[in-house]
Amino acid sequence: MSQILARRLNQAGHSLFADYVSSTTRDEPPPVHLLYDGRYTDELPIELVVAPLPTDSKYDLGQSILTGVQQDSDVSKLLADPAVWPWLSLYHSSRTMPVRNGKRFIGKPHRHLITNSSDWAKYDHGHRHLVRGAVQCVMYFGIYARVLLADAGSASKAEENILSRKSGYPLAYMRNAVEAYYDIHYDADAGRAGRGANSTSRGGIIHFVRCLAQLDVNYDIVSLPAAKILELLPSDFRIRRQLS
Secondary structure (H helix, E strand, C coil): CCCEECEEECHHHHHHHHHHCCCCEECCCCCHHHCCCCCCEEECCCCEEECCCCCCEHHHHHHHHHHHECCHHHHHHHHCCCCHHHHHHHHCHHHHCCEECCEEECCCHHHCCCCCCCCHHHCCCHHHCHHHHHHHHHHHHHHHHHHCCCECCCCCHHHHHHHCCCCCCCHHHCHHHHHHHHHHHEECCCCEECCCCCCCCCCCHHHHHHHHHHHHHHCCCCCCCHHHHHHHCCHHHHHHHHHC
16 A cells, blocks of 8 residues: 655645535545645645555554654644644545445534644544544554444444543543443454444443443542443443443
8 A cells, every 4th residue: 555644734725625525425526636736735744654544444544543653742743733634534535435325425524624723622523523533542542442433434422422521530531441341342253342332221331421420429430440440330231241
């Protein structure tokens, strides 16, 4: 696979790409001609090597971006740059904008654009960007991110419920909580999250988040080992764990 250095969309490029992703579906293909055109892109201030994604795994997508950053200290700069993520979504458009029923599925613009402040702490929807969400999951949770991430063109209920909680008990950064959820719901034989991982019923993600909120009243949930979290959870989760 050919590797290249990633770029970032400038104002003109961003405007054209924003127009393309303003519709939920498109008959025409993504405007990939923007990717390398100096009229619409600028060089990145860091080196990020990218290559076509050989799988449809969102985990692999996040891992490939982190691996492509040439200096570990540049990851924070990458996260803070709102113009690189639209470029990356367009570059990986065969995955982030899949063909469904003969049309390109775009979804909501925030799946492809960063529209809030570039300060991560102030994001409302930054975690919903398909590529950025993948990177954040893999960066904070490592292998355990697999229980949250599905295919590169979607965001699971589990991913949304974890990444959207950045304060209080900040699940968006709690590797211990995601490790516990991985232990409950990841099907290692199938190589994917079990069917119950995105369930809204007992033992599913909504129940898990609520239980952690209750545990946080009496425990320092942020510092609890995953094994202790598993021990404290209701029996519904042990049943789910046996089924996975």
